Amino acid sequence: MAITTTLANLPEALLLQASGRLDGATSPELEKALLPLLADAGSRVLLDLAALDYVSSAGLRIILMAAKRAKQAGGRFVLCGLQPQVSEVFEMSGFTRILELAPTVADGRALLAG
C-alpha cells in the first residue's frame, strides 16, 4: 500500500524508479519526487515503473502532469518497464497516445539519447 522511489543520474537523463502501488493515497509522494525533476527547461526524465504493481486514475494524473510539465518546459519525459496490468490501465485510459513509452530502461535511454 505504499510507494518507494529511488533516483539515479544517468548521462542522458535522470532515472526515477518507482515501486509499490500508485493510488490516491500514494500519488502525492510520487508527485513530490517526480515533478521537481521536470522544473528545469530541457530536463530529461526516465520513469521506470518495472516494480510498480498498480496504478489508479489519481496516479495517472501525476504521470499526465509530468508529461505536461516536460512539454511546457521543452524537456522530455519517458515511461518504461510497465507491467502488463499497469500497461492495460494506460491503454484503457487512452494515454498511451500522448505519452512516450519504452519497454525497458535501456530502450528508454536510447529513446532519450536519440
Next chain:
Amino acid sequence: MPLRFAIRSLKARIFLALAAILLLVACVVMVYSLLAVRASAIAAEERSVQNVLRMAELAIRSEYHTLLAGKVALVQERKARFREFDRVVLQTLAHYQALAQQGRLSEAEAQALALAWLQKIRPVGGEYLLVFDRDGVALVYPEPALLGTQLSGYTDFKGRSVVAAAWDEADRYGETVLIYDWKAVGSDRLVQRYGHFLPYRPWNWMVASVGRVDEVQGEADARLAQFRAELARSLAQVEVIGNGAVFVFDGQGQWVVRPSAANGDIDAQAQAALRAAAGNRATARFRGQDGRAMQGWATYVRALDWYVAVSAPEDALTAPARELVTRQALVFAGGLLLGLLLAWAVASGIARPLVRLGQYARGLAGADFSAERTQTMPAALLDERQDEIGELARSFASMETALYRNVRTLLAVTGERERIEGELGVARDIQLGLLPKVFPAFPERPEIDLHATLVSAREIGGDLYDFFLAGDTLNFTIGDVAGKGVPAALFMAITKTLMKTAGESCATPAAAVRQVNDHLARDNPNLMFVTAFNGVLDLHSGALRYANAGHNPPLILRADGRCEVLRSVSGPALGAFEDMDYTGYAAQLQAGEWLLLYTDGVTEAMDGEGRLYGEARLLAQFAALAPQGSAASLIRALMADLALHAGGTDQSDDITLLAIRYLGVDHDKEQT
C-alpha cells in the same frame, strides 16, 4: 451491605489499618510481658519461698542446738548440786564423828543421830538421799521396809551391781556418777535414775544423792514442745503467696507443725513428693484434694528428722503476673481507645478532602462545559495543601480548565464540520439532481429497458451517468473523474453539462467527446481528467455508435449468451490535453441483447483481503443474471453480488452501473 460499603471507603480502610497495627502492637507487648512477668513472678515467689524455708530451717537448727546445750547444762548442773549436797552431808557426818571422838557421844549414838538426821533431808533437785554401807545394806532410804536390807540386786546400764560399782569407782576416783534402773518408791516398776556417790570412809558409809533421769528428759521435752508451739505460732505468721502454707512433718509422716486448715490437702502422697524434692532442692508438683495443681518446696533437718515445707496452688503463684497483665491490658485498652479515636480523626482528616474532591468531580461530571463555569475548587484544597491531595486538586482544576477549553474548541470544530457536512449534503443533493433518476426512464419507448445506479464512496463523488432521447436515438454517457471529493464532484458536474450539450449538438459521439475534451482541457491547471464513454443507440435498428475516452470497456451480452467486451479506445481521457482526435466506433445490438456500462469502482471493489472484484467476475455475473429479468433487477443483483464480495469492507471508490437492454421494434409491434 452497609458494612461492605464502610470497608470500601478510604476512611474506614485507613482507620482499620491503624486499628490493626495498634492491636497487633498491644497483643505482642502483652503476650511478651505476660510471659516475662509470669516467669519473673514465679521466680520471685520461688525465691521468697526458698527464703522462708531457709529461715525456718535456720531457726529450727539454732533452736535444736540450744535445746541440746540446755539438756547438757541441766545434767551438769544437777551433778554439781548433788556433789555440793553430798559434801555438805559428809561435813555433817564428820561433825557427828567429832562429837564421838570428843567423848560427848558414843560412836553408836553419833551414828544413830546422824542416820536420824539423814532420814529427814532430801537433796536439792533430787528425789531422795540414799546411804548404804560397804556390804550394800541400806541405811537411809525413803521406804522404811527396805532399811537394813541388801541393795545389791540393782545393776547399772553396764550390767554391774550398782552397790559394787559405786564402791569400786569411789575407791578409785573418790566419787562417781552412775545411771541405773531402780524400782520406784512404793512399787516394783523400774525407773531410770542417776546418782552421785560419795563415800564417808570413817564409817564406811556411801552417801548418794539420787535423781530421776526422766525429770531431766522431761524438762528437755517440755522445752522442745514449747519450741514446737513457738514454731507453729511463728510459721503461722509467715505469709506465703496464695494461701500457701508452711508446715513441718517428720520422717515418719507425723505432723510437727500442721498446715493451716485451709491447706488440709497435704496428704501422704504430697509428703512423699516433698520428701523427694527436699533431697535435690527441686520443685515438687502434686495434686491437691480438689484436683488443684500444687507446687511445693521442702528442706530436711537431719538432726530432728524434720521436713520443713511450703506449698501453694500453682494458679496462686501466677496470680501476680495475671494481675499485672490484666492491669496492663486495661492500660492498653485505654491507650488503644485513645489511639483509635486519633486514628479516626486522622482517617477523617485524610478522607475529608478526598470526599470534597469526589463531590467536586461529580459536579464536574454534570457540568455543561459549553456554558460558564459553575463551581470553583475550594482554595483550602487548591492552594493551601502541598501534599498529594493538593496535587490531585490542582490536577482536577487544570483538568477542568482543559475540559472547558477543549469542549469549546470541540464545539467550534464540530460546528464547522456540521456546517461543511450540511453543505456537502446540499451539494450531494444538487449532484444527484443532475442525474436522471426516474425509472422506468422511458415507459413510452418499449424498444429499450434501461436502469442505472450511482453510489458515491463519500458524500459527493466523481462518477457520472446520463441518458436522454434525441428523436429515435438514445444518447447515453458514463464517466469517472480521476480523484474524489469536492474537486472531482465539480469536475463531474461540468463534464455532465458539457456532455449533454455536446450530445445534443454534435453529430457523432466521437465529435462530442472531442468537443468536451477541448472545453475541459482549455483551462485545467490541475490536470483533472475524466474517463468517459458516450454512445448513441438507434432505437429502430439497434445500431450503436460510440466513443470511448479512456473509460472501462462496456460489455455486450449477445442473444446467444456470449459476452463481448468493447475494448476499442477512441482517445485519451477527457481534459488532459487539448486538440486530441477521437475515433468513433460502431456496434450492432439485436433485440434482447444487453449493454452494460460501469466505472472502475465496480471492478476494483475490494474484499477484506484486498482482492479485486475484477472484470471476469463481472462478466460471469452479467451473463448469468441478465437473462433472468429487467435492467432494474440486473443492477440490484449485481449490487448485491458486489456487497457480498466486499463483505463489509469500506467502499473506496464511487460505483456506477448503467444497464440497457435493446428490445427491438418488432417486439414492440407484437405487443401493440
